[in-house]
Amino acid sequence: xxxxxxxxxxxxxxxxxxxxxxxxxxxxxxxxxxxxxxxxxxxxxxxxxxxxxxxxxxxxxxxxxxxxxxxxxxxxxxxxxxxxxxxxxxxxxxxxxxxxxxxxxxxxxxxxxxxxxxxxxxxxxxxxxxxxxxxxxxxxxxxxxxxxxxxxxxxxxxxxxxxxxxxxxxxxxxxxxxxxxxxxxxxxxxxxxxxxxxxxxxxxxxxxxxxxxxxxxxxxxxxxxxxxxxxxxxxxxxxxxxxxxxxxxxxxxxxxxxxxxxxxxxxxxxxxxxxxxxxxxxxxxxxxxxxxxxxxxxxxxxxxxxxxxxxxxxxxxxxxxxxxxxxxxxxxxxxxxxxxxxxxxxxxxxxxxxxxxxxxxxxxxxxxxxxxxxxxxxxxxxxxxxxxxxxxxxxxxxxxxxxxxxxxx
Amino acid sequence: xxxxxxxxxxxxxxxxxxxxxxxxxxxxxxxxxxxxxxxxxxxxxxxxxxxxxxxxxxxxxxxxxxxxxxxxxxxxxxxxxxxxxxxxxxxxxxxxxxxxxxxxxxxxxxxxxxxxxxxxxxxxxxxxxxxxxxxxxxxxxxxxxxxxxxxxxxxxxxxxxxxxxxxxxxxxxxxxxxxxxxxxxxxxxxxxxxxxxxxxxxxxxxxxxx
Numbered sequence: 001x002x003x004x005x006x007x008x009x010x011x012x013x014x015x016x017x018x019x020x021x022x023x024x025x026x027x028x029x030x031x032x033x034x035x036x037x038x039x040x041x042x043x044x045x046x047x048x049x050x051x052x053x054x055x056x057x058x059x060x061x062x063x064x065x066x067x068x069x070x071x072x073x074x075x076x077x078x079x080x081x082x083x084x085x086x087x088x089x090x091x092x093x094x095x096x097x098x099x100x101x102x103x104x105x106x107x108x109x110x111x112x113x114x115x116x117x118x119x120x121x122x123x124x125x126x127x128x129x130x131x132x133x134x135x136x137x138x139x140x141x142x143x144x145x146x147x148x149x150x151x152x153x154x155x156x157x158x159x160x161x162x163x164x165x166x167x168x169x170x171x172x173x174x175x176x177x178x179x180x181x182x183x184x185x186x187x188x189x190x191x192x193x194x195x196x197x198x199x200x201x202x203x204x205x206x207x208x209x210x211x212x213x214x215x216x217x218x219x220x221x222x223x224x225x226x227x228x229x230x231x232x233x234x235x236x237x238x239x240x241x242x243x244x245x246x247x248x249x250x251x252x253x254x255x256x257x258x259x260x261x262x263x264x265x266x267x268x269x270x271x272x273x274x275x276x277x278x279x280x281x282x283x284x285x286x287x288x289x290x291x292x293x294x295x296x297x298x299x300x301x302x303x304x305x306x307x308x309x310x311x312x313x314x315x316x317x318x319x320x321x322x323x324x325x326x327x328x329x330x331x332x333x334x335x336x337x338x339x340x341x342x343x344x345x346x347x348x349x350x351x352x353x354x355x356x357x358x359x360x361x362x363x364x365x366x367x368x369x370x371x372x373x374x375x376x377x378x379x380x381x382x383x384x385x386x387x388x389x390x391x392x393x394x395x396x397x398x399x400x401x402x403x404x405x406x407x408x409x
Numbered sequence: 410x411x412x413x414x415x416x417x418x419x420x421x422x423x424x425x426x427x428x429x430x431x432x433x434x435x436x437x438x439x440x441x442x443x444x445x446x447x448x449x450x451x452x453x454x455x456x457x458x459x460x461x462x463x464x465x466x467x468x469x470x471x472x473x474x475x476x477x478x479x480x481x482x483x484x485x486x487x488x489x490x491x492x493x494x495x496x497x498x499x500x501x502x503x504x505x506x507x508x509x510x511x512x513x514x515x516x517x518x519x520x521x522x523x524x525x526x527x528x529x530x531x532x533x534x535x536x537x538x539x540x541x542x543x544x545x546x547x548x549x550x551x552x553x554x555x556x557x558x559x560x561x562x563x564x565x566x567x568x569x570x571x572x573x574x575x576x577x578x579x580x581x582x583x584x585x586x587x588x589x590x591x592x593x594x595x596x597x598x599x600x601x602x603x604x605x606x607x608x609x610x611x612x613x614x615x616x617x618x619x
Contacts, residue, residue, distance in 0.1 A: 049526065051525065072528045072530050073528070074528070075526060075528035076527070080523075080527060082523055083519075085519075085523075086519045086523025087520075087523070088523070088537075088542075089542065099527050099529075100527050100528065103527070103529065
């Protein structure tokens with residue numbers, strides 16, 4: 001669809017912004033140009049609508065050399081969204097959206113119809129927003145208008161230059177989701193410039209990674225994550241993307257379980273059990289035999305019920321586990337079980353013996369180690385994880401007994 | 410005070426004529442300043458060199474004492490209203506040029522880039538984006554120019570012009586304070602009215618443009 005052939009750009013001061021770029025942007029795809037600032041990604045994109053012109057080399061759109069097309073005519077056929085939104089402050093929303101149709105001399109009725117349709121497409125009620133001014137809208141709403149302005153004349157190609165980078169994280173996520181949705185509906189050829197790898201991975205069909213005026217690697221997000229071409233790509237992708245990607249399939253319950261769950265012997269009495277729970281700040285106990293063979297569990301409610309009988313023991317009131325996982329099985333299995341049956345935790349067993357416990361807290365702690373953004377010390381992390389564990393009380397899942405066909409040890 | 414009121418009552422028709430002449434001189438001078446000044450302001454906003462030349466020239470005109478300027482013009486145009494109008498035109502030029510220039514150059518670069526990016530020609534960017542956004546600034550210039558012009562126009566009689574200045578100078582020469590006031594007070598009111606009206610207009614454009 002869009003083809004760059006040996007495109008070089010040298011500025012008047014001798015700075016070489018682009019070094020022999022060869023690139024094919026596929027029709028109907030969302031291509032993300034990404035790289036550190038100053039890598040030439042914006043410069044490259046602005047060559048498409050001739051806001052920049054190459055020093056040497058050619059650019060073709062649908063096989064046509066764009067240097068033969070009048071720049072203003074070309075730009076009217078290409079949607080363009082800039083980082084600072086660039087809405088015209090003296091025009092209301094309807095006029096802003098209608099800028100290109102007006103330049104193309106569409107008739108009024110057609111234009112008004114299109115404006116309303118586009119506003120609805122991004123969930124802004126035309127009757128409410130049509131006559132508002134840009135300054136009356138939030139940043140996220142303004143950029144929605146920026147995006148639909150680019151769509152107004154139904155261009156095949158849309159260029160977005162870091163469109164969401166000035167927005168707060170929540171608006172940014174929303175707009176990314178909306179862009180993905182719009183793209184599924186409209187199937188435009190979109191070129192999107194960003195420096196945010198998370199954004200690229202989320203929205204891109206193809207990622208073009210650039211560094212100092214050159215293309216370092218091109219491929220699908222999956223391909224780039226799995227097979228980074230060199231050190232630079234690895235470092236640019238960042239630790240967290242690589243670790244999640246490489247660990248995910250092989251991660252076992254043994255990696256994430258906590259190895260010292262709060263256990264009790266079936267011989268214990270009720271009062272002792274309550275004291276024990278209080279001390280360890282849990283609301284259920286796992287009952288194990290002398291050789292740590294898994295017997296069952298009691299919840300604080302079971303204990304309170306049995307409290308009246310002074311001679312009752314934990315072994316009398318405990319309930320068997322319906323769901324356990326074998327040591328060595330994948331974390332995904334444990335998480336699925338917990339998720340489907342609403343379990344607060346799943347015991348990990350080997351030959352019927354308890355070796356650990358997968359809890360929400362232990363999973364989160366493990367994630368924190370991978371995602372640890374500020375390189376917190378292990379103590380801080382553990383403290384954080386413990387806090388999380390406490391905030392997720394070990395509630396007994398009553399429906400466990402009703403569940404049938406669960407996995408037994 | 411009583412004298413003044415009686416004078417006004419007896420000569421209101423003449424005063425009205427003088428006021429009309431005064432307004433006409435100011436309007437023509439101002440209009441000429443707009444016709445010449447706005448294009449010069451646009452030209453100045455295009456590049457640094459033209460900005461320096463144009464703004465310096467306009468500044469030089471502005472620092473000329475008004476009486477000296479009128480006398481100089483009188484050498485060219487002779488006694489009469491033409492000289493006054495030419496003077497008012499030159500005096501109004503700087504506020505118009507400078508505020509047009511400032512208004513155009515303060516327009517956000519990203520908005521200009523957006524205009525270019527959606528496919529506006531340079532002329533369309535000027536007409537649809539830059540000038541509308543510069544309008545509040547330009548109106549400030551016109552407002553300043555109008556008030557200055559109304560004041561300067563009162564010395565018109567010294568170079569053979571008409572207007573409210575006639576009453577003022579007659580008042581001074583004949584030591585008739587009633588007459589002096591009959592010229593000065595309407596001139597002051599005129600300046601205040603012009604200022605007020607243009608301010609309203611300016612606020613109107615601000616609300617629409619925000």
